[in-house]
Amino acid sequence: MKDLLLSIVIPLFNEEENIGPLYEELLQILPKLNVFSTYEIVFVNDGSKDTSLDIVKKLAHQNTHVKVLSFTRNFGHESATYAGIINATGDAVVLMDADRQDPPTLIFEFEKAYQEGIDIAYGQRTKRLQESWVKKCTSKMFYPLFKFITNIDMPRDVGDFCLLSRKAVDMIKQLPERALFVRGLIYWLGLPKRAIPFVRRERGAGTTKYNYRKLTIFALENIISFSTVPIYWLLFFSLGIITLCGGGIVVALIMRLCGYVVMSGWTSLMMCMLFLSATILFALSIIGLYIGKIFQEIKERPIFLVDEKINFN
Ligand code: UDP
Ligand code: MG
Secondary structure, eight states: SSSSSEEEEEEESSOOHHHHHHOOOOOOOHHGGEEEEEEEEEEESSSSSSSSHHHHHHHHHHHHHHEEEEEEOOHHHHHHHHHHHHHOOOEEEEEEETTTSSSSTTHHHHHHHEEEEEEHHHHHHEEHHHHHHHHHHHHHHHHHHHHHHOOOOOOOTTOOOOOHHHHHHHHHHHHOOOOOOOOHHHHHOOEEEEEEEEEEESSSSSSOOOHHHHHHHHHHHHHHHOOOOHHHHHHHHHHHHHHHHHHHHHHHHHHHHHHHHOOOSSSHHHHHHHHHHHHHHHHHHHHHHHHHHHHHHHTOOOOOEEEEEOOOO
């Protein structure tokens, strides 16, 4: 294995203070790699409103290894990551965030795994500096839940920081779906993978773009996109209620025939009615989420629009 090209894909949204330091760090690392003798850095500007685009454009003019893909507006982190993956030309592709939380030195470990024939080498967070305990707890709950519902062997405590072999990238490129959860798709492939533990650093500058509302919607969307198991849960739950209510009616009828009055007053009636209407509303909203996903897919709208492409031949 010699003279291979490594692509670094970096989605960014308002990261003007982080781009320069991250680029400097990468320039220290990339020439020291063994099998990857050349590199390209693909910055995907996801509709930044600060000077991020000007900064990456300047870097691209100084260094032809730097490529820029700029969207017309903000399409979201997943779309930006996906756009970077499908436009990368390397023999392997590293995905990393622009905010400097992912330490570039881990690329050495990714390279070692790649040399040993691993298709997916991923950073596994042993510690997350600066993140709130609510975020740490919800993320701890999300991974087992996602695995339980979807049956996809997605490891715990992973982000998008990973290396994908060309084989993995080409497989991802073949998938036709628009509802993207890149992390889920990567592990859905079922290719050989290896965890590389690391400490997730603090953000270089700025704040996270994911608030709790966004994170909750993100988690729900991903589960809905990957699995129909929640609909089966609803089915079994409603079957349980029907059996329970049916049994209750039979018992009440028999007792009535024997001369007993089983239920009196409206409290029990109201409780049953409220419980059942809440269950129906819950079931309807889950089904609505699935219909929403179908709606998004059948529209076949592109998931991003490119305004500018620099240094792509
Ligand atoms: N990002 C993006 N588009 C968005 C939101 C975020 O490209 O709409 C980028 C962001 O610039 C960063 C990465 O995605 O490089 C991860 O975002 P962030 O650090 O806010 O997420 P967190 O690390 O808090 O999960
Ligand atoms: Mg971050």
